[in-house]
Amino acid sequence: MKYASIGPVTTHFFVFAQPPASLTLESGRSLSHVTVAFETYGNLNAQKSNAILVCHALSGDAHAGGISIEDNSPGWWDGMIGPGKALDTDKYFIICSNVLGGCRGTTGPSSNNPLTGKPYALDFPLITIADMVEAQRNLIDSFGIEKLLCVIGGSMGGMQALQWASAYPERVRAAIPIATALKHSPQQIAFDEVIRQSIMADPAWRQGYYYEHGQPEKGLAVARMIGHITFMSDLSMEEKFSRKLKNEKLSFQFTDDFEVEGYLRYRGNNFVKRFDANSYLYITKAMDYFDLSGDKFMPGVKKSPVKFLVISFKSDWLYPSYQSQDIVRVLKQKHAYTTYFDLTSTYGHDAFLIEIADETRLIRNFLANIRID
Amino acid sequence: MKYASIGPVTTHFFVFAQPPASLTLESGRSLSHVTVAFETYGNLNAQKSNAILVCHALSGDAHAGGISIEDNSPGWWDGMIGPGKALDTDKYFIICSNVLGGCRGTTGPSSNNPLTGKPYALDFPLITIADMVEAQRNLIDSFGIEKLLCVIGGSMGGMQALQWASAYPERVRAAIPIATALKHSPQQIAFDEVIRQSIMADPAWRQGYYYEHGQPEKGLAVARMIGHITFMSDLSMEEKFSRKLKNEKLSFQFTDDFEVEGYLRYRGNNFVKRFDANSYLYITKAMDYFDLSGDKFMPGVKKSPVKFLVISFKSDWLYPSYQSQDIVRVLKQKHAYTTYFDLTSTYGHDAFLIEIADETRLIRNFLANIRID
Numbered sequence: 001m002k003y004a005s006i007g008p009v010t011t012h013f014f015v016f017a018q019p020p021a022s023l024t025l026e027s028g029r030s031l032s033h034v035t036v037a038f039e040t041y042g043n044l045n046a047q048k049s050n051a052i053l054v055c056h057a058l059s060g061d062a063h064a065g066g067i068s069i070e071d072n073s074p075g076w077w078d079g080m081i082g083p084g085k086a087l088d089t090d091k092y093f094i095i096c097s098n099v100l101g102g103c104r105g106t107t108g109p110s111s112n113n114p115l116t117g118k119p120y121a122l123d124f125p126l127i128t129i130a131d132m133v134e135a136q137r138n139l140i141d142s143f144g145i146e147k148l149l150c151v152i153g154g155s156m157g158g159m160q161a162l163q164w165a166s167a168y169p170e171r172v173r174a175a176i177p178i179a180t181a182l183k184h185s186p187q188q189i190a191f192d193e194v195i196r197q198s199i200m201a202d203p204a205w206r207q208g209y210y211y212e213h214g215q216p217e218k219g220l221a222v223a224r225m226i227g228h229i230t231f232m233s234d235l236s237m238e239e240k241f242s243r244k245l246k247n248e249k250l251s252f253q254f255t256d257d258f259e260v261e262g263y264l265r266y267r268g269n270n271f272v273k274r275f276d277a278n279s280y281l282y283i284t285k286a287m288d289y290f291d292l293s294g295d296k297f298m299p300g301v302k303k304s305p306v307k308f309l310v311i312s313f314k315s316d317w318l319y320p321s322y323q324s325q326d327i328v329r330v331l332k333q334k335h336a337y338t339t340y341f342d343l344t345s346t347y348g349h350d351a352f353l354i355e356i357a358d359e360t361r362l363i364r365n366f367l368a369n370i371r372i373d
Numbered sequence: 374m375k376y377a378s379i380g381p382v383t384t385h386f387f388v389f390a391q392p393p394a395s396l397t398l399e400s401g402r403s404l405s406h407v408t409v410a411f412e413t414y415g416n417l418n419a420q421k422s423n424a425i426l427v428c429h430a431l432s433g434d435a436h437a438g439g440i441s442i443e444d445n446s447p448g449w450w451d452g453m454i455g456p457g458k459a460l461d462t463d464k465y466f467i468i469c470s471n472v473l474g475g476c477r478g479t480t481g482p483s484s485n486n487p488l489t490g491k492p493y494a495l496d497f498p499l500i501t502i503a504d505m506v507e508a509q510r511n512l513i514d515s516f517g518i519e520k521l522l523c524v525i526g527g528s529m530g531g532m533q534a535l536q537w538a539s540a541y542p543e544r545v546r547a548a549i550p551i552a553t554a555l556k557h558s559p560q561q562i563a564f565d566e567v568i569r570q571s572i573m574a575d576p577a578w579r580q581g582y583y584y585e586h587g588q589p590e591k592g593l594a595v596a597r598m599i600g601h602i603t604f605m606s607d608l609s610m611e612e613k614f615s616r617k618l619k620n621e622k623l624s625f626q627f628t629d630d631f632e633v634e635g636y637l638r639y640r641g642n643n644f645v646k647r648f649d650a651n652s653y654l655y656i657t658k659a660m661d662y663f664d665l666s667g668d669k670f671m672p673g674v675k676k677s678p679v680k681f682l683v684i685s686f687k688s689d690w691l692y693p694s695y696q697s698q699d700i701v702r703v704l705k706q707k708h709a710y711t712t713y714f715d716l717t718s719t720y721g722h723d724a725f726l727i728e729i730a731d732e733t734r735l736i737r738n739f740l741a742n743i744r745i746d
Binding site: 027029122125126183184185186187189190191193194196197198200201202203218219221222225226228229232234237238240241242243250252253254256257258259260261264265268281285288289291317320 | 400402495498499556557558559560562563564566567569570571573574575576591592594595598599601602605607610611613614615616623625626627629630631632633634637638641654658661662664690693
């Protein structure tokens with residue numbers, strides 16, 4: 001069955017934390033003039049009880065579904081969002097917002113610092129996953145939504161889903177964390193640190209104050225190349241590239257002899273056109289700081305009112321299945337209604353963006369059992 | 374049982390390919406004035422039949438055993454080489470040489486180009502694993518050794534062991550490839566490509582012609598950090614670092630909050646003091662080009678005269694066990710006497726440098742059955 005896209009969409013902007021109000025951050029610092037970029041699909045019902053918040057991953061944005069009227073691009077989860085799809089816009093009101101610290105419309109290090117009139121750059125305070133969720137909560141409040149039907153996301157989006165359930169168990173009926181973790185392992189921190197070091201090693205980074213001069217393109221491209229390796233599996237790379245050459249023979253020069261090299265260079269160079277290097281630093285740091293393990297999850301709650309669907313992918317070595325199983329273990333301690341699937345896929349961490357059919361089957365069934373009213 | 378080190382050692386230099394002679398490379402280009410740096414431990418017997426060639430990995434060198442009289446450092450495989458050890462210097466004559474393209478005494482991109490009197494830099498021709506073995510063969514010939522008792526090495530050292538057996542089956546009695554592969558997978562190529570891109574992204578690399586100005590330190594440090602992540606396993610990082618902080622609290626700054634970050638920064642910064650960035654480029658490219666899969670191994674040979682011990686480590690995800698099993702499969706097709714062990718270790722790819730006790734047991738038994746004469 002093939003479902004239609006929801007068609008043309010555009011991004012909206014919600015401005016909150018205008019002085020004297022401000023957003024107090026986990027670090028103790030605060031931000032005023034906070035804008036959240038968001039998109040919505042479908043209609044909010046009269047009881048405001050059918051809202052699903054979709055949370056994006058590291059380099060995602062608010063454009064999750066439909067076709068952008070600005071640049072004709074499909075949303076990053078368009079296969080999941082629309083009439084008849086897993087996140088069915090005939091039933092649900094879908095909201096997706098760009099994260100705090102991002103560079104796709106929500107306030108982040110590339111936004112203007114109202115104190116200087118120039119981009120914050122490294123004067124932007126470090127933010128956490130909890131801070132991202134606080135920005136989203138302000139957006140949800142602005143709709144008058146008391147309780148979300150569901151919060152869903154993959155990777156860092158899954159961290160936000162967990163954070164929502166943990167911080168606001170009474171405001172979320174269900175949560176679907178996909179291919180994610182309660183906390184980064186040292187290996188995940190290590191990859192993020194190398195990504196940050198790669199950006200910071202580029203003299204064009206200028207200690208973060210590069211906005212008048214242009215991006216640290218080379219460092220950011222290398223950072224993204226590292227990311228892309230971790231998003232794929234050994235097997236999916238073998239299936240896609242094997243040792244295929246770009247040309248007939250080895251060049252015996254330092255060119256991209258192998259297709260996989262050309263792919264990485266292409267992805268790296270493309271990324272610098274659409275993503276701010278400082279946002280990459282801030283968001284990776286937020287992921288590394290995230291830790292809801294053990295007692296830190298749903299503190300004080302004996303029995304979770306939130307229902308969970310947890311999904312991992314067997315070939316995902318960046319967020320290995322054992323991390324999702326750790327989530328399930330913590331949920332069981334909270335006596336939460338929990339369904340867990342470890343899906344077979346060769347796509348590695350990217351699977352949460354690709355395995356639409358499997359995710360649709362699981363998510364549709366799970367949501368069908370969540371009371372809308 | 375604890376065995377003594379062989380004590381003070383020093384590196385020697387063997388100069389060959391002086392004009393009019395030269396070393397013809399796989400690329401078709403040639404090199405004259407080639408020097409090979411090497412160390413030896415133990416004594417060559419009268420029949421010259423007890424020689425074992427040890428081949429080093431990516432960033433290794435000729436100093437495999439003993440204590441360097443230059444800087445007091447122990448050899449990188451000192452636990453394996455010495456009286457009573459796996460590579461027993463009471464029985465065997467051990468040779469280890471720095472690879473062609475390296476920067477630790479053997480001719481490489483940082484060596485003087487006799488045509489210009491300046492370092493070759495990027496005028497150095499691309500070299501292959503087969504070219505490295507040809508340089509070693511010249512060294513072996515200079516000793517008058519007709520037949521090596523064994524060629525042994527881990528990682529890229531294992532590639533050289535395979536290349537020796539494949540190119541010179543009549544000159545090697547036994548080969549011990551450890552934690553290695555017949556060819557790099559696209560994931561391995563991808564990591565190498567990102568490593569190269571990281572070096573090349575540093576403006577201090579100056580298209581390779583940096584020798585008058587100093588190393589591209591930042592790019593090389595990031596490159597090495599990437600390497601270090603791939604050398605360890607998820608579990609060994611968890612055991613060594615977990616999420617331990619360097620200080621009491623999170624800094625909410627872009628410092629190395631976690632011990633694993635400090636470790637990577639330290640290893641990266643240390644590496645630039647001892648290793649030439651261009652050598653890193655040349656050697657990773659040689660590994661990516663290496664391919665002895667299928668019919669390319671021991672061409673024309675029906676029954677391998679070489680005996681093999683193949684070792685892999687279960688937690689090694691950079692050179693996963695299935696690659697060693699691919700080696701075993703090709704060896705079986707050549708009807709080679711083959712012993713294979715997939716050792717349990719949490720250390721990942723680093724295991725071949727660390728799991729000395731297990732390797733000693735296997736290698737000592739295997740070598741005991743190889744006729745010295």
